[in-house]
Amino acid sequence: MTAVHGKGGRGRKAPRWWRSQSRARRVVWAMLMSVSLVAAMITVGTRGAAAPGPKCPKDSGLTFATGDDVSKGSFRRDMVAIWNGRNPPGKQVTVMELPEHTDDVRAAMVSKAQAGSCAFDILAIDVAWVTEFARHGYVREIRLRPEERALFLGKPLGTGFVDGRQYAVPFYTDAQLLFSRSDLPPARTPAELTSLASRHKLAAQLGDYEGGTVNILQAMSAHGAKINDGDEIVLDEPGNARLALEALHRLRQMLRNNALAGPAEDMDEEASLMAFENRAAGYMLSWPSFFHRLAASPSMLDEDGDPMLRVTPVPGAGVLGGSDLAISSTSAKYAEAREFIMFLAGAEIQERLFACSGYAPVLKSVYDVYRTAPRTCEDLPWLEKPSPTPAAGDDIELPDITAGQLSRFAAAIRSAVEAAVARPPATHYATFSEVFRDCTRRVIVNELAPEELDFGRFADALRAALDGRRYDEDPCRVPQ
Structure with missing residues (x-):
């Protein structure tokens, strides 16, 4: 990456040499740059829909690369088993679960893509990576018909839309929820x-990984700060900088006053879940996929055995998350991969993943069902037995969750998703996330005084990061 330094204003201002040119010369330069831009767009578009490499086999089954299934009962694997039970050997899907942490999953997928590997046909990718994967040519365009597009919630579908093309289809959506005891x-x-x-403790994720980025972004958004407007950084605008600093100060004070279940500066989702489940914290910020595990936990029952788990949207605005389904640009099985993706995104599977595992649905119709006529996992018709797991109602252990709980859960998810803010859609989002965490976590963990954080410099470093560049000096404060 190219190192940069210095301080600039909002956005990417025109350079001095451009402002010094005559109007006629500017017109000539603009024409030349337009030709170059069109050529670049053609190149990127070609890469994004690249033909599969000749070495990739066409007659084998499909490989589905995904992160670890953290949901209660691992029903996501059962949905793949249902697909395999309906399809011939050439369409059989093998699930390949990659490392647990989001950052590690991305690194494994990128490594395979850069090597031109045939290891994966379908990728379940974090919504924050879609722009990177599309512009680097790791995944190919998925054409959706208008009637297919109309089925999805708008924000989740939009996460797969890059440069005027659909590169991914939403699998499940996510927005942070506040879990608490009733x-x-x-x-x-x-x-x-x-x-x-301050009285009952909050379990949150402030570790040095993507979960930490999301929680800090959420804290800033909840205070009214705006970090980005699309792919433009606006954090250094006076109002935004002041509100963002207030949010960082609040997190810093909560950490110092032991209001956060600890060690919060190193916590991830599993550690937060354990603290909340063990009643070391009365409140928890986390994702919908943990609902079923908690609802089935004895620690979430009162003395009479009644459920006492409450789930609401986070106060303020949360951050939009989720997982999208994409087709590897090296796969020779586009048609089969697309069919499998639409199977997972269909109403039958979306309702099962929600009712049985807590994955947040991406279809409008599922939310309509749980608003008017909610059904539990046991109430759903099981047309096939997921092999080798028995069908629901046999000897599989199902969480004892009522239809009313699921109805309230679905309503909380939809409200949270509709209010959620998106992370910057950028090719180099991972670099942005690292720089963002570097400066904000230093303030939170008391390595940098709040007044020392130079928001102009910080915002410029984030702009550079979105372009894939890094400062060669401290991005958080002016060197002494």
Whole structure:
């Protein structure tokens, strides 16, 4: 990556040499740059829909690369088993689960893509990676008919749309939720959550990984700060900088005052779940996929055995997450891969993944069902037995979750998704995330005083990161 330094203003201002040119010369330069841009776009478009390499086999089954299935009962694997039971050997899908952490999953997929490997046909990728994977040519375009597009919630579908083309189809969506026990007061505002956490503790993820980025972005958004407008960084605008600093100061104080279940600066989702389940924290920020595990936990029942798990949208705005399904540009089985993707994104599977595992649906119709006539996992018709797992109602252990709980859960998810803010859609999002965490976590863990964070410099470093460049000096403050 190219190192950069110095301080600039908002956005990417025209350079001085351009402003010094006459109008006629500017027209000539603009024409030349337009020709270059068109050529570049043609090249990127060709790479994004690249033909498979000749070495990749066409007559074998499909390989589905995904992160670890953390849901209760691992029903996602059962859905693949249902597909395999309906299809001939040439369409059989093998699930390849990659390392647990989001960052490690991305690294494994990128490594294979850069090597031109035939290891994967279908990829389940974090919504924050879609732009990177599309522009680098790791995945190919998936054409959706208008009637197919109309089935999906708008925000989740939009995560797979890059440069005017659909490169991924939503598998499940995500927006942070606030989990709490019903014997504690509800938190309706960020201020109320801070106050309640001082008495009952909050489990959150502030570790040095993507989960930490999301939680810090959420804290800033909840305070009204705007980090980006599309792919433009606006964090250094006066109002945004002030509100973002207030959010960082709040997290810093909560950490110092032991209002966060610890060690919060190193926590990931599993550690947060353990703290909440063990009642080391009365509140938890996390994702919908943990609902079923908690709802089935004895620690979430009162003395009479009644459920006491409460789930609401986070106070303020959360951050849009989720997983999209894409087809590897090296796969020789586009038609079969697309068919499998639309199977997983279909109503039959989406309802099962929600009711049985807690994955947040991407289809409007599923939310309509759970608003008007909710059904539990046991109530769903099981047309086939997922092999080798028995069908629901036999000897598989199902969480004891009521239709009413699922109805309220679905409503909380939809409200959270509709209010959620998106992370910057960028080819070099991973670099942005690293730089963002570097500066903000240093303030939170007391390595950098809040007043030392130079928002102009920080915002410029984030702009450079979105372009794949790094500062050669401290991106957080002016060197002494």
